[in-house]
Amino acid sequence: MQKPIIELKKITKRYDDGFTALENINMTIEPGKFYSLLGPSGSGKTTILRIIAGFTDATEGDVVFEGNKINALPANQRKVNTVFQNYALFPHMDVFENVAFGLTLKKMPKQEIRKRVLNALKVVQLPDYANREISELSGGQQQRVAIARAIVNEPKVLLLDEPLSALDMKLRKDMQYELRELQQRLKITFIFVTHDQEEALAMSDEIFVMNDGQVLQSGTPVDIYDEPINHFVANFIGESNILPGKMLKDFEVQFVGKSFECADAGMRPNEKVEVVLRPEDLDITTPEQGKLVVKVDTQLFRGDHFEIVGYDEDGNEWLIHSTNPVKDGKQIGLTFEPEDIHVMRFGEKEADFDARLEQYEED
Numbered sequence: 001m002q003k004p005i006i007e008l009k010k011i012t013k014r015y016d017d018g019f020t021a022l023e024n025i026n027m028t029i030e031p032g033k034f035y036s037l038l039g040p041s042g043s044g045k046t047t048i049l050r051i052i053a054g055f056t057d058a059t060e061g062d063v064v065f066e067g068n069k070i071n072a073l074p075a076n077q078r079k080v081n082t083v084f085q086n087y088a089l090f091p092h093m094d095v096f097e098n099v100a101f102g103l104t105l106k107k108m109p110k111q112e113i114r115k116r117v118l119n120a121l122k123v124v125q126l127p128d129y130a131n132r133e134i135s136e137l138s139g140g141q142q143q144r145v146a147i148a149r150a151i152v153n154e155p156k157v158l159l160l161d162e163p164l165s166a167l168d169m170k171l172r173k174d175m176q177y178e179l180r181e182l183q184q185r186l187k188i189t190f191i192f193v194t195h196d197q198e199e200a201l202a203m204s205d206e207i208f209v210m211n212d213g214q215v216l217q218s219g220t221p222v223d224i225y226d227e228p229i230n231h232f233v234a235n236f237i238g239e240s241n242i243l244p245g246k247m248l249k250d251f252e253v254q255f256v257g258k259s260f261e262c263a264d265a266g267m268r269p270n271e272k273v274e275v276v277l278r279p280e281d282l283d284i285t286t287p288e289q290g291k292l293v294v295k296v297d298t299q300l301f302r303g304d305h306f307e308i309v310g311y312d313e314d315g316n317e318w319l320i321h322s323t324n325p326v327k328d329g330k331q332i333g334l335t336f337e338p339e340d341i342h343v344m345r346f347g348e349k350e351a352d353f354d355a356r357l358e359q360y361e362e363d
């Protein structure tokens with residue numbers, strides 16, 4: 001592991017009205033990586049950015065930057081810059097003046113400002129837009145100006161608060177590529193707030209999944225997708241079939257009244273669990289050959305696959321992705337591999353999960 005650039009240690013934030021927005025948050029941010037804070041509205045993502053930027057104080061805990069505690073350091077002395085959701089550009093200034101604003105405040109020599117601003121505009125692929133008015137720009141171009149204005153200060157960390165949420169779907173996808181490419185080129189640490197799981201999965205080196213002021217799970221997109229630690233994460237990240245079950249013994253789990261071989265171990269016999277099966281891991285076969293039988297109810301064409309909804313004989317709903325269509329009302333069999341079954345404990349927290357993993361690895 002690299003030396004962290006930012007650490008949040010036991011951060012709690014209680015607002016004046018007594019509301020606890022963050023509870024015991026620990027985060028380690030390494031330099032040069034792309035991080036996402038992912039969670040529903042109100043989960044505390046923006047509050048974390050504001051604490052890192054110095055716009056608000058934590059009630060308890062420490063913010064550490066390159067090994068030094070910076071709890072009391074004013075926002076303008078922190079080596080971080082923020083790109084806001086609404087861009088916060090100055091409408092009465094042109095593009096050049098907007099990007100130059102921070103440097104002008106610092107009274108940097110004019111020549112140096114010019115060089116830096118033109119360079120920043122080149123980085124965001126707007127080299128010929130210096131003299132344009134803000135009102136003459138598209139949403140995507142305004143977004144890029146906001147990013148140019150942030151990177152012109154050469155921050156070590158860029159904080160981005162839902163910067164793509166005002167853009168239409170197509171532009172949003174384009175900007176996802178651009179931002180990721182920009183981050184890799186500049187090697188600045190990005191901390192990106194979003195409630196869009198697809199966006200977080202596509203762009204990040206690491207994701208922190210948040211809910212109710214807590215980090216539920218952190219890890220690479222693949223880890224979080226393949227090994228969600230609880231119902232909330234499994235549901236929030238991608239589409240899942242989640243069913244109640246019971247761990248019979250190591251590598252054997254029971255759900256929908258049947259027992260199945262699985263790849264999970266280290267739980268108590270008969271422990272109540274939840275089982276996750278991703279729609280794309282289910283293969284369709286004949287009812288005779290299926291591990292489960294499902295009656296197809298409806299299907300939607302999604303371009304590269306069909307999304308099929310069916311019900312088993314107990315009335316559990318199943319979501320299945322298939323490359324071929326299946327007739328409504330048809331009985332189909334479903335098969336899957338033992339490693340496609342992901343078993344979760346009820347209500348598990350990340351710390352418990354880590355402890356269990358350690359115990360399991362020691363055994």
Ligand SMILES: Nc1ncnc2c1ncn2[C@@H]1O[C@H](COP(=O)(O)OP(=O)(O)OP(=O)(O)O)[C@@H](O)[C@H]1O
Pocket residue numbers: 015016017019021039040041042043044045046047048195
């Ligand atoms: N000044 C304040 N006083 C009291 N409560 C606040 C204050 N600011 C934010 N909150 C509350 O703290 C919680 C976390 O807010 P925060 O803005 O961090 O969430 P978020 O995850 O960024 O949400 P969104 O995606 O909607 O921006 C919310 O319930 C919010 O209502």
